[in-house]
Amino acid sequence: MPPSMRALVAGEVGEPGDVLRLESRPVPTPEAGQALIRVRATPIHASDLHVLRGRYGFSPEFPVVGGHMECVGRVEALGPDTEGPAVGERVVVAAVPAVPGPPVAGTWQEYLVADTRRLLAVPDGLSDSSACQLAVNPLTALLLVTRELDVQPGEWLLQTAAGSTVGRLVIQLSRHLGIRTINVVRRRDAVEEIKALGGDEVICTEDEDLVRRVAEIAGPAGVRKAVDCVAGPVGAQVSQALAPGGEVVVYGALSTHRQTDPAALTIPLAARSVIYETKAVRGFWLNRWFGTAAPEEALRALSQVRDLVAEGVLSIPQGRPFPLDRFAEAVAVAEAPARGTKPLFVLDGD
Ligand SMILES: NC(=O)c1ccc[n+]([C@@H]2O[C@H](COP(=O)([O-])OP(=O)(O)OC[C@H]3O[C@@H](n4cnc5c(N)ncnc54)[C@H](OP(=O)(O)O)[C@@H]3O)[C@@H](O)[C@H]2O)c1
Incomplete structure (x- = not known):
């Protein structure tokens, strides 16, 4: 093992x-209860950039x-007296229940040590590109649809930023469960792709009125359930498009990120x-959900996600290496x- 490695470090906010x-x-060097992981692939999520700007839900x-x-990475070594996956x-190194604190400390480096309770075996045949995105977005999609809103077969679900990774997973999961989706995108270019993915209806805010289109699609009363990760005026329009007694779960604020x-x-x-x-x-925040859900419920949700990915119900979009x-x-591309x-x-990688 080389004595030194490369790490991408932010000196300040x-x-x-x-x-x-x-x-x-x-x-x-891994301590007892830890594994040394040689990192193979790791995403640049919006939240990673938000952490560096000092505007996320926790500050390291x-x-x-x-x-x-x-x-995602390979186990290189285990700490002393440590049970865990084989070398x-x-x-996957990810947030898991029963391990307090921020999800993972520093994945943008060649090696890291992690609590072995944070390690999940990777389903066979899953590429590094998908495996490194296995936990956060697929789990978020599953929890939003089935736990937070408990959307039933035949019901409408309205969502914003439908072309995002979470948005695409919500569409796939909804199709699997018989839920009908109304998908909001900001570019006309994205409309056909969302329909091809299985989105039932697509609203493009570039040239359409969100509230009026929702009423045309779901009826004048509006929709009862929605998820939003854009916030700002778009989030407000989503709330206007809700039926009386309706609910929107806000899980991101993409429109505010550079503001x-x-x-x-x-x-x-x-x-x-x-x-x-x-x-x-x-609101919904996965970190908070992990902090409040019973450990067995969190493990059940994680294994449900792994199964849905392994069975091909959820397909995680390949990343750009x-x-x-x-x-x-890479960080400029992430928000372009x-x-x-x-x-x-x-x-x-492979
Ligand atoms: N609360 C939680 O626990 C939790 C968990 C997971 C994810 N999230 C949040 O979920 C959101 C989506 O994450 P992701 O990883 O799925 O995204 P992603 O794959 O990186 O995709 C970003 C998408 O957002 C769209 N977008 C960006 N800025 C926008 C804006 N101002 N208005 C409308 N659309 C905009 C982009 O559209 P274009 O293609 O038009 O550029 C793109 O389709 C993020 O806010 C993330 O932080 C929250």
Whole structure:
């Protein structure tokens, strides 16, 4: 094993492209209960960039190695007296129940140590590109549809940013469960792709009125259930499109990510509609869910996701590979409009 490795480190809170540097660091040594993982692939999620900007739901101490959500790698060594997957086994490192704190410390590096309770075996045949995205987005899609909103077969589900990874997984899962989706995208170019994926209806905010189109599709009362990861004016329109007594679960705020004006960080709700039509707008955060769900429920949901992926019901979009040293380009691509597939750092792939 080499004594040193490369790690992508942010020295301080700031714009990822400005604060990230490639550094040489010693390869860490696993302690009891830990495994040393040689990272093969790790995504650049919006939330990873949000952490570096100091605007996520938790703040690590800086300097910090980037990448806080998930990765796939091989077990290189186990700590003393540690039971765990065999050396050489391919595993996902991700948030799992019963391990407090931020999901994963620093996946944007060649080696990391992780609590063995955070390791999940990778289903056979799953590419590194999909495996490194196995936990966060598929689990979020599953929980939003089946637990948070308990959407029933035949019901409408309205969702924003339908072309996102979560959005695509929501469409696939909904088809599997017989749920009908109304999918909001911001570009006309994306409409056909979403329909081809199985989205029942698509609304394009580039040239269509979200509230009016929802009423045309679901009936004048609106929809009873929605998920939103855009927030801002689009999130507000989703709440307007809800039927009386309807519910929207907000799980992201993509429209606010590069904004600094406090007015741009809100969802401007119509008070009358929320009060007199008793609509609910509430949040969902996977980290908090892990902190509050019973461990057996969390394990059940994780294994359900693994099964759905292994059976091909959920297909995780392949990412676009970048070597670590092209990090500036990779983080710029991550937030570029119409960028297509998600950028991943591939360090030791197939
Ligand atoms: N709360 C949780 O626990 C949780 C868990 C997982 C994910 N999330 C959140 O879910 C969201 C989606 O994540 P992901 O990894 O699935 O995304 P992704 O694969 O990186 O895709 C991003 C998508 O968002 C669209 N988009 C970006 N900015 C937008 C805006 N201002 N208005 C409308 N659409 C916009 C892009 O559309 P174009 O193609 O037009 O560029 C693209 O389709 C993120 O906010 C993420 O943080 C939250």
